[in-house]
Amino acid sequence: MAIKDTFTGLFGQKKERSPLPEDPHYKKNADTEEDELTTISGRLDAERKSREGFGRFLRHPVRVLTEKPENILVVCLPLSLIVFFGGFLSMVQVYGIRVLFTSTMIDDFAVLAILISIVPVAILDFREQSRKKNLEEALPNFFRDLAGMNDSGMTLPNAVHLVANAEYGALTPHIRKLDNEMSWGVGFVEAMYRFGRNLGTPLADRSVDLIAKASKAGGDISEVLRAAANDTFETVNLAQERRNNMLIYVIIVLVSWAVFMFVIAILVSTFLSTMATAGAAAQATGASSKFMARIDLPAYKRLFCHAAMIQGFFSGLCAGQMGEGRVIAGLKYSAIMLVISWFVFRFFI
Structure with missing residues (x-):
């Protein structure tokens, strides 16, 4: 019985002993492996977040902004608003509120802001459509x-x-x-x-x-x-046949805007200029009447300039819709006609 108790005690002590979990080297290795797994999981989560949403934008901002033409508006719209309101406030601060009615510089800031908004979109859309x-x-x-x-x-x-x-x-x-x-x-x-x-x-x-x-x-x-x-x-x-068949309608839209510009140029340079000169002469001699009242030629020029730019912008959108079936495709026409209208009235009329 003593021998049995001795063996039982010995085997019991040997069975209850578990040196491996209590081994400091084992605990150190387990902690190291757990830390490595945690680090790897964190890196995988960070990589996953960087491939989507705002994380992808922070990692590849240029790629995200240019992969779709509409995405560039995230930058262009705030920039155009800053340009317009910055120019507006600076003009009012320097010349007063009357500058809105006596100068065309505010129109220049408006045209610049519109171009900043639509030109990058038009370029990216043209490039994307050419690629497709x-x-x-x-x-x-x-x-x-x-x-x-x-x-x-x-x-x-x-x-x-x-x-x-x-x-x-x-x-x-x-x-x-x-x-x-x-x-x-x-x-x-x-x-x-x-x-x-x-x-x-x-x-x-x-x-x-x-x-x-x-x-x-x-x-x-x-x-x-x-x-x-x-x-x-x-x-x-x-698709090619549709573009060819609709090309004539795009040309009609562009020609109608060109005719409008030509009529305005003739009207301003001949009729209105003559009427303004006659009205000023009549007023100087004291023989002015209601019919020959003084004509504010700069105000008419500014009014016609606004009309030409508005028609050019929206005519371009119509041309894009008819020619390619997409309004955004007409932004390139709108930008070109807007610049031509502004340039003609600012330097030639």
Whole structure:
């Protein structure tokens, strides 16, 4: 019994002893691993926040502001308001409130503020539409070449790899990126979805979605590629035909504004100038009548200048809507006609 108690005590003490958790080196290693996991999780959270929302804007402000034409208004609108109200307050402070009626400098600040607001948007929109147009025009050839190579017995990854060595204009870098992703082991469907997101055009999204779903369903992918090529080709041709057919209406809008400018120039330089001279002469001789009253020629010029600039601005928006189906596309016409109207009245009329 004594021997049994001795063994039991010994084994019991050995079983109850747990030196590993109480080992200071073990606790130090566990704490180090926990700190590393916490640090990694914090970095991942910070990286995730930097890819979306305000964090993405702080990390890539220029990219966020220029990826869509409307985004630049976040900077342009406050800047234009600062320019306009700063000029307004400085003019009133120096010359008094009557400067609004006796000088055209406030009009200059207004024109400058409008141009600051619309010119960056017009430039970015023109660049974005040119990019989309170049990409969509190259898509039919790309899909058609893939379909032909797939018909010859090539797998889709091999066909994409061979096509990536060809030249497709603005689409070439995107095709090579698609080839690289597939060579790294990304599946064809996932790579095609990424390809469509990188292009960022409605036509590309529709075509890529059609190809990816047909590939998942296991149908004849060559026929689907050929159908996507025909669809993109017809869509691009219809868009070009629409632009060609509506071009005449855009020209009519621009010509009507030019005619308005010409009529105002003739009216101011001949009729109103003559009437102002005759009215001043009659008033000087004391023979003025109600009909020959003094004409405030600068006030008429300013009124006609405002009319020409307003018509030019909104005529440009109408031209964009009729020509390209988007009001924002008319900002480039509005900016050009606004500058011409201001320049003509400020230096020639």
